[in-house]
Amino acid sequence: MPEHREPSEQRETLEGFTESTFSHGGIRHQVFRAGAGPAVILIHEVPGIHPGVLDLGRRLIDRGFTVYLPSMFGRPGGKAGEGIVKSIAKVCISREFAVLANRSSPATGWLRALAAQAHRECGGPGVGAIGMCMTGSFALAMALEPAVLAPVMSQPALPAGLTARRRAAVGLDDGELAQVKERTSQGLRLLGLRFSNDRGCPAERFATLRREFGGSFEGIEVDSSPGNAYGISPAAHCVLTVDLVDTPGHPTKAALERTIEFIGERLRPDTAAATETGEQE
Numbered sequence: 001m002p003e004h005r006e007p008s009e010q011r012e013t014l015e016g017f018t019e020s021t022f023s024h025g026g027i028r029h030q031v032f033r034a035g036a037g038p039a040v041i042l043i044h045e046v047p048g049i050h051p052g053v054l055d056l057g058r059r060l061i062d063r064g065f066t067v068y069l070p071s072m073f074g075r076p077g078g079k080a081g082e083g084i085v086k087s088i089a090k091v092c093i094s095r096e097f098a099v100l101a102n103r104s105s106p107a108t109g110w111l112r113a114l115a116a117q118a119h120r121e122c123g124g125p126g127v128g129a130i131g132m133c134m135t136g137s138f139a140l141a142m143a144l145e146p147a148v149l150a151p152v153m154s155q156p157a158l159p160a161g162l163t164a165r166r167r168a169a170v171g172l173d174d175g176e177l178a179q180v181k182e183r184t185s186q187g188l189r190l191l192g193l194r195f196s197n198d199r200g201c202p203a204e205r206f207a208t209l210r211r212e213f214g215g216s217f218e219g220i221e222v223d224s225s226p227g228n229a230y231g232i233s234p235a236a237h238c239v240l241t242v243d244l245v246d247t248p249g250h251p252t253k254a255a256l257e258r259t260i261e262f263i264g265e266r267l268r269p270d271t272a273a274a275t276e277t278g279e280q281e
Contacts, residue, residue, distance in 0.1 A: 014054065014077055017069065024113035027106065030076065031114065032069040035061035038124035038267035040150075041068045041115055041142070045133035045238060048074020052241030056130075056256075063260055065267070066122045070114060072107065072135065104141035104176055105158070111138055112145035119147040126150070128263040132240065133157045136201065137171030143180045143188060150266035152259055153209075154193040154239050155201040167202035170209060177212060184216035191262045192217065193239040193255050195224035200237050220258060222251045 017032035032049070040060050044053045049071055057067040069076075115127045126149030131139035136156025142148045161167035172180065184190065192209055194201040209217045222239060224232045230251060236243040240259065244252045 014049065014069070016058075022070070022110075022114055022117070024110045025106070027110040029110070030071040032071070032076065033066065035064075035066040037064040037066055037122070038127065039068060039115070039118035039122040040065045040128035040130065040263060040267075041070065041111060041118060043070060043072065043111065043129070043131045043135040043138055044074070045135060045155075045241065046074070048072075048078055049076040050074075050078055050241070052238065052244070053132075056240050059256070060260065060263075063264065065128070065263070066118070068114065068118050070111065104144070104172055105138065107135075108138050108141035108144075111142050112148070115142055115145050116147050124267055125269070126267060128152070128267055130154060130240075130259070130263075131156065133200070133238065140180065140190065141171060141176065143183060143190070144176060146183075149188065150191075150263045151188075152191045152193070152262065154259075155195070155198060155237055156192070156205060157200045161199070161202045161205075164204070168204040168208045170205060170212070181212065184213050188216065189262075189266065190217045191259065192219045193259065194219075194221055195232065195236045195239065195243070196221045197224040197226075197234045198237050218262070220255050222255055 014032050017034040020031050020033070021028060022031045034057070042053065042057050042060065044050070049069055053069070057069055060067050111129070115129060119127045127147045128150035129139040129142045129148050130152040131137060132154040134157050136153045137158050139151040139153050140156070143151045156171065158171055159166045159169045170177070190209070190213055192206055194206060196203070206219045206221065210219060222232065223229070224234055224236045226234050232243070239252055239255050244256060247253055
């Protein structure tokens, strides 16, 4: 159970979000919350809660979800390119993050507790979780929490792919993997996003997810090969934020829309069914 939730002592807030501090298992972080409806835990990427992450959060709010934005590292509200080296260094040395090991990071226990709390606060069938880059695999580990019904892994970059084995790793040990597979056998679905040329999120990782979870895993790989039809940079990494092109018909826009649709299917099944019926008519 969470230890406590209290107003944050820090004065810096994000426009439109309320701020609190959530503590569990000796870990303590700021959490920003806004919106109404089923809860979605949006876990920022490096360097922190930058404008692209906030834009994604506000899109989710506009679609009728309550967004919880935990600040795991970096300065909330900072620019996308601000403090990248410092944030990466913090992740690498912090005991909260298992950068090389193929097991869930201690931070995911805190995130699971936050998800359970968010479910109690917001109700609904369950909670969504979006992890990105260094927190991408956290969304998968959060599926160990029964309240998490819509895990989305966007360019999961951990464990760091320094060896062939680590490139194929998904951030769960054998026991944790078995538990998530048991949940998928009972109907849990997983969504993953990456750019095809992204070395930070290796193709081998998605191959493992497909092998282990079969049809329960939906993988979207946006073509970023040299000379691709949309001119996407081969160095593109952040599908839902920095490298998003907010233009109808663009594959990153389609990936964003599928992400929100996926969460809606899992957290609002009645609404999704009604929408589908309306479209068929």
